[in-house]
Amino acid sequence: MPIIVIITLIVLIQLYVVLLSKNAPFIDEPIGKRQFDLIKAYMDAESALFYVDQSAKYALQQAVYDTAQKGGVSEDAISDNKCGKIYGYAVWHELEKDDTGNYIKNSCINEEKVKKSLVALFNENLNQYLLSHPSRLPTDNYNYEIKGSLEITGKAIAPLKFDILKEEKKS
Amino acid sequence: METKDFVLLMLMPVMLISLVVYTDKSPLITGAVTAQEEKSNIIGTYSVTPSFKAMIDYDLSSEYKKVKEMVDGIIDECKSRQDIEECLKGRADEFGWNCFDSDNAVDVFYEFVDRLNECINTKEDKVVCRFALDKRDINQIKNLQIKLTNENKKAMAVLVKDKITLEREYINLENLLYTGYDNKDETGKSANRVEIIISYQDKKPVVEQAYAIDGPNKIGLSRTFLFYKTKNDVKFIDELEENLFRFEKIIELPKIKGFKFCAKTGKQVYAYDKSDDTVKAREIVYRLAATYPKQSATPKPVDGLKVFDAIKAENSAILVWDKSSDSNIKSYSIYHSTKDFADVKIGDIKKDQDIDKKYVSNNPVEIKDIDLRVCIFNPIDKPCKYLIHNQQLEKDKLYYLQAENKLIYLITDAKDGIGHYFAVTAVNNEGAELNNDKSIINNDYVLAFGKNYQKSVPKDDLAPGKVLNLQGQGIGQGKAKLAWAKPGKNIDGSAIADIAGFNAYYKKGQSASGLEKIDISYTKRLITATEANCDNTLKLSCEHIVEGLEQGQSHNFAVTAVDENSNEFKDNADVINIIVS
Numbered sequence: 156m157p158i159i160v161i162i163t164l165i166v167l168i169q170l171y172v173v174l175l176s177k178n179a180p181f182i183d184e185p186i187g188k189r190q191f192d193l194i195k196a197y198m199d200a201e202s203a204l205f206y207v208d209q210s211a212k213y214a215l216q217q218a219v220y221d222t223a224q225k226g227g228v229s230e231d232a233i234s235d236n237k238c239g240k241i242y243g244y245a246v247w248h249e250l251e252k253d254d255t256g257n258y259i260k261n262s263c264i265n266e267e268k269v270k271k272s273l274v275a276l277f278n279e280n281l282n283q284y285l286l287s288h289p290s291r292l293p294t295d296n297y298n299y300e301i302k303g304s305l306e307i308t309g310k311a312i313a314p315l316k317f318d319i320l321k322e323e324k325k326s
Numbered sequence: 327m328e329t330k331d332f333v334l335l336m337l338m339p340v341m342l343i344s345l346v347v348y349t350d351k352s353p354l355i356t357g358a359v360t361a362q363e364e365k366s367n368i369i370g371t372y373s374v375t376p377s378f379k380a381m382i383d384y385d386l387s388s389e390y391k392k393v394k395e396m397v398d399g400i401i402d403e404c405k406s407r408q409d410i411e412e413c414l415k416g417r418a419d420e421f422g423w424n425c426f427d428s429d430n431a432v433d434v435f436y437e438f439v440d441r442l443n444e445c446i447n448t449k450e451d452k453v454v455c456r457f458a459l460d461k462r463d464i465n466q467i468k469n470l471q472i473k474l475t476n477e478n479k480k481a482m483a484v485l486v487k488d489k490i491t492l493e494r495e496y497i498n499l500e501n502l503l504y505t506g507y508d509n510k511d512e513t514g515k516s517a518n519r520v521e522i523i524i525s526y527q528d529k530k531p532v533v534e535q536a537y538a539i540d541g542p543n544k545i546g547l548s549r550t551f552l553f554y555k556t557k558n559d560v561k562f563i564d565e566l567e568e569n570l571f572r573f574e575k576i577i578e579l580p581k582i583k584g585f586k587f588c589a590k591t592g593k594q595v596y597a598y599d600k601s602d603d604t605v606k607a608r609e610i611v612y613r614l615a616a617t618y619p620k621q622s623a624t625p626k627p628v629d630g631l632k633v634f635d636a637i638k639a640e641n642s643a644i645l646v647w648d649k650s651s652d653s654n655i656k657s658y659s660i661y662h663s664t665k666d667f668a669d670v671k672i673g674d675i676k677k678d679q680d681i682d683k684k685y686v687s688n689n690p691v692e693i694k695d696i697d698l699r700v701c702i703f704n705p706i707d708k709p710c711k712y713l714i715h716n717q718q719l720e721k722d723k724l725y726y727l728q729a730e731n732k733l734i735y736l737i738t739d740a741k742d743g744i745g746h747y748f749a750v751t752a753v754n755n756e757g758a759e760l761n762n763d764k765s766i767i768n769n770d771y772v773l774a775f776g777k778n779y780q781k782s783v784p785k786d787d788l789a790p791g792k793v794l795n796l797q798g799q800g801i802g803q804g805k806a807k808l809a810w811a812k813p814g815k816n817i818d819g820s821a822i823a824d825i826a827g828f829n830a831y832y833k834k835g836q837s838a839s840g841l842e843k844i845d846i847s848y849t850k851r852l853i854t855a856t857e858a859n860c861d862n863t864l865k866l867s868c869e870h871i872v873e874g875l876e877q878g879q880s881h882n883f884a885v886t887a888v889d890e891n892s893n894e895f896k897d898n899a900d901v902i903n904i905i906v907s
Contacts, residue, residue, distance in 0.1 A: 319371065
């Protein structure tokens with residue numbers, strides 16, 4: 156019972172404080188200003204999220220195109236490709252002569268490399284879009300997962316933060 | 327306070343805690359607001375996690391596998407082919423996979439980059455890599471600039487044309503080093519950048535300038551593309567000392583070649599491409615390459631092979647085939663045997679003792695024209711001279727018949743009367759010739775009847791030379807005894823080994839002059855070697871008695887030798903006159 160009394164007391168004090176503020180005279184801020192500021196921040200965030208979604212959609216198409224154009228091997232991955240390039244094209248097969256003079260075929264590429272390159276190119280393309288956003292959204296901020304045909308999930312490492320600003324100090 | 331108000335009041339913290347838990351755990355994309363002390367103009371922060379999911383209707387995995395399988399198939403088919411480049415091109419054509427994005431400036435750039443990379447990748451130590459840029463079918467390119475710079479411990483080659491960067495490519499070098507001769511094996515001097523300026527004049531590349539920038543210094547570099555390769559580095563060579571490097575071990579590059587595929591998938595995406603600087607629907611095309619050791623192309627199989635019997639010659643055949651315009655042909659291999667070797671691989675043909683081999687340099691003696699069907703002996707005892715050409719054909723010599731653009735070769739060890747198989751193959755500078763491996767599908771580099779493989783039966787149409795020392799006398803009762811010596815040669819002067827008998831000619835007549843010719847007025851009597859009592863090879867003198875002659879009359883007599891194929895030459899036979907008693 157004493158606990159209830161104490162809680163009630165606290166609540167009443169709180170209510171009193173709230174009522175006091177409600178009775179306080181209006182200053183220069185319109186009613187709901189802070190709420191609007193909050194909604195504004197929310198809208199900015201939603202806009203950024205939409206931008207990221209659209210960017211990802213375009214970046215994926217571009218990445219698929221670029222991956223093929225680069226023979227499935229991005230610039231980052233080309234140093235891992237033991238066969239390198241010739242005429243600017245990624246080498247998929249190397250033919251070498253064995254002791255008997257017959258050609259043996261060395262394959263230089265596999266699906267994993269292609270997927271890795273797709274991710275690298277996707278990230279590169281996405282970064283370009285993110286840098287173009289007015290808020291300069293953070294780049295290289297994702298862990299990627301590729302699934303099925305073809306779905307890429309980007310899990311953000313750091314959140315996007317939007318400051319809720321006082322009106323009078325907004326520039 | 328009413329109970330319901332109290333309950334509501336108590337629920338508030340519960341809801342707040344739930345909200346915190348929900349915000350923290352569940353959907354990634356959500357917002358959270360946190361208040362801040364109002365010391366600055368920021369009164370709070372709204373944060374969201376900008377995770378996303380993007381999808382496209384394109385199965386990367388299966389499209390990649392499809393392309394990979396097709397490329398694998400092409401490579402597997404072509405790797406055993408001698409015309410590997412043509413095979414790759416042919417297959418790429420079939421799939422519509424040939425690349426048509428050639429730009430001369432870009433091609434020159436990659437030619438340089440590829441050859442420099444090849445030098446870097448070679449396992450050799452303390453050698454000089456040398457290469458030259460290819461001639462190109464372009465009249466003029468001016469001031470094509472290749473710049474090499476160092477970016478984060480990785481060299482980058484950049485192609486600049488008219489001050490516009492066209493291409494850039496990493497090179498597997500940590501430092502841009504240059505060196506003189508004395509310190510070549512030590513660490514070279516590091517350049518900030520290297521610049522090479524190339525122009526093309528009348529299809530030939532000219533390196534206008536090549537220099538390294540090292541701080542304030544500009545050092546001239548070898549303009550003949552010499553690089554010093556040590557175990558870990560490739561160094562550009564100081565132009566002033568490049569001649570000294572020519573005495574080092576030099577490896578000529580390139581040693582590898584490549585073939586480009588532009589593998590179309592038939593799928594489209596909206597994408598940007600710098601070639602037209604626009605975003606539009608574009609086909610997804612895999613641009614990839616395969617490499618293989620550089621080698622001179624194996625000459626194409628010889629065509630139009632015909633085999634003629636060499637007239638008026640024994641055990642001989644004349645091979646005639648179309649002359650190829652391939653300047654890569656260094657020699658021809660000529661194979662013949664009595665057994666059919668059409669399906670025997672060339673390696674096995676070379677080892678087979680039953681197949682005769684001849685190799686003749688592709689340096690033929692030119693003849694304007696020749697009639698291989700007719701020849702005359704002039705003089706007798708020398709090989710027959712072919713009409714028009716008016717010369718004999720010598721064995722082991724290649725002739726080029728200008729009038730018909732054909733090559734001619736005489737074989738003199740193909741036994742007469744027996745079927746022989748003949749093959750001719752072209753051989754390049756590296757000794758490569760068709761492999762005749764018929765287990766390879768679609769292999770054109772094989773022996774094929776009517777093209778480079780023929781069967782023929784040489785005939786013996788060479789008559790024995792004239793009998794010697796013909797003498798005779800009447801021995802009474804209308805008989806005359808003739809004696810002569812067997813000829814030791816054929817009429818072309820070659821050794822004879824096939825005399826089967828003789829023809830004795832006679833007629834009643836006046837004393838014979840030196841110009842007397844044997845004509846149809848003569849009676850002919852065939853005499854075997856046995857009848858002439860000289861069938862033994864060691865016995866050279868022969869004799870024969872002609873009977874039934876008119877007594878008391880003067881008769882002309884002549885004897886000619888006849889071989890196993892009834893070849894006989896009587897134009898030069900001696901005619902003697904005997905009075906038959």
